[in-house]
Amino acid sequence: MNAMALPDAVLERLQISSSSRRKSIGIKVGPEGVRVLKPSSVSRADVMRLLQGRRQWLLEKLALQQQRLDERPDHHYGDGDSFAFLGQNLSLKISQGARENRVVREGDILLINLSSRGRKPAAERVRELLCQWYMAQALEYLGALSLRYAEQIGQRVGSVKVKLTRSKWGHCSRAGDLQYNWLILLAPVPVIEYLVAHEVSHLVHMNHSRDFWQQVAELCPDYLASRRWLKQQGHRLVI
Template sequence: MTPYPLTIATSARRRTLAIQVRAGQVIVRRPRGVSDAEVHALLVRKSRWIKAKLQLQAERLATEVEHSFETGDRFDWLGQAQVLTVQRGRESSLQHQPGAIHITLSSRARRDARTLVREQLLQWYADCALQWFTERAPALAARLGKRVSRVQVRVTRSKWGHCTSRAVLQFNPLIMQAPLPVIEYLLVHEVCHLREPNHSPAFWSLVAEHCPDYKASRRWLKEQGHSLFF
């Protein structure tokens, strides 16, 4: 029995034993053949780290912004607050002007307004992110002597970006709320993985070459990234 929610996932594909702390619960991923006793021993060894992670997540949860998704609510765009206005009309639409996001909900829609507004915002951020990263990633990759096969966007709480072995770059569209230097850092980070598919010193040296102030942006994501979710 542990003082926190615990999930143990066993997989024949895994080669190592690992712990993940997410959303207030601890997840242990183990290869087949690893005993419960070995898992317990790992939890004991990592107890201080687990406690610190759980406390940090609890503090972040307490400071998360509760959105109403109604007129007057605020959502960021490139690090700047945008005031939301919501109205009913013939067709659903979203218009963005400097400092303002205007959403019209179809008068024929039967689902609750909060859900509809949230969906429109998520789709807008996704469309903007796909366009922004698609326009920039191939050129940066070419400077590294690499190519991008495809750019995708997907909302996930586990990571802000991902680079696959097939040169597919995936970005979390909610990053478009962050300050521009943070977005540019994420672009550089994932494109550099096309050459260095790890987080070795060579990788970070390559990142620094194309994003000299990357440490500040990386710190911002660690400390403020949770505030971008809604």
């Protein structure tokens, strides 16, 4: 059986990497395509045979990923474009020719002043400024909420960072350092609170045991609805 037995939809978006530390083959299907992580001792031919056996599953997963991509909002980064922020919708108002780049919120309006020295297309510059603004807002908001929740359960937070990640919305290290995907600020507030409650609860339980979920429920009683929302709608949170 050869690679040609696989459909083009899989072959064109297939990445295979090896690691001497891996014990088994892992297959992940995401927006970037099909990624296979294999032990160094496993041949490419063996991988292809495995993928052929999962042909229908791969096609279904790729179709789902394409559907999710199609469901993402189509932004133009100009006047009137709208972005969610802590449960509200902010409308952009663009001003060009300013002395320096600046983002200012006035109620439900987000004023973006573009420097006259910029060389990139206006839409690209607006998007970059938006990302920077959201990152700053996320660090402040998520940091404060993390500290408040941690105090409620008698725990200490090491540090709080925000980062744009591909697969995880949050992470808690064994040292108590918390990291969040700043795009979560595009979600409704209850969903944001669930995510923070989830990561802060890992300060007590570094697992997803029954005790862990009880801890999450203590901080966020309605977490099940928010957890379900994030799984079903998280792919729409883009800038």
